[in-house]
Amino acid sequence: MASNLDYLDPALLPLQDKVNAYLESEKALQRAIAALKSAPLHQQEKDAAAAEFVQRPPTGSYDQEADELQQKIENLHTEQSQLEQEIIAMLPTRDEWLKVNLGYGPSRVGAWHVPAAQGQSERYELRIVH
Numbered sequence: 001m002a003s004n005l006d007y008l009d010p011a012l013l014p015l016q017d018k019v020n021a022y023l024e025s026e027k028a029l030q031r032a033i034a035a036l037k038s039a040p041l042h043q044q045e046k047d048a049a050a051a052e053f054v055q056r057p058p059t060g061s062y063d064q065e066a067d068e069l070q071q072k073i074e075n076l077h078t079e080q081s082q083l084e085q086e087i088i089a090m091l092p093t094r095d096e097w098l099k100v101n102l103g104y105g106p107s108r109v110g111a112w113h114v115p116a117a118q119g120q121s122e123r124y125e126l127r128i129v130h
Helices: 002-008 010-051 065-090
Strands: 098-101 106-114 123-129
Touching: 010 065, 010 098, 010 106, 010 123, 065 106, 065 123
Parallel strands: none
Antiparallel strands: 098 106, 106 123
16 A cells, blocks of 8 residues: 555655646747747738738848747757756656646656667657546
8 A cells, every 4th residue: 555655655755746837838838839839820811801901021030920839849949948957867667657746636756767779869758648
C-alpha cells in the first residue's frame, strides 16, 4: 500500500512543479502553432474589412504579426527543451516510470534511452503520462 502513495512524497514537489511548467509550455506552444496556422485566414478577414474603407498603412510599416508568432514559437521550443533537460536531470532513475502528483492523482514521468540513429546522437527522451 505504501508504494501506491510514493507520489505524495514532499521531496518530489520541485519535480512536480517542473513537470507542470513543462505541460503548460507544451500547451502554449500548441496554441502558438495554431495561431500561426490560422494567421492567413485572419489576414484575409482584415483585408476584406479594409477593402470596405479607403485606408492605407503608414509609410514604412509592415505586418509583424507572423514574425512575432514565429519568434514566440521559437522561444517556446527553447523553453520546452530547457525544461525537458532540467526534468531529466532531476529524475532519480532512467528507463523506468516515477509516480508524481500533477493535481489529479498519480501520473508518471520518466526518461527513456533513445539510441543513436541517422546522424543523431543517443539521448534520453522525456515521457509524461497524465
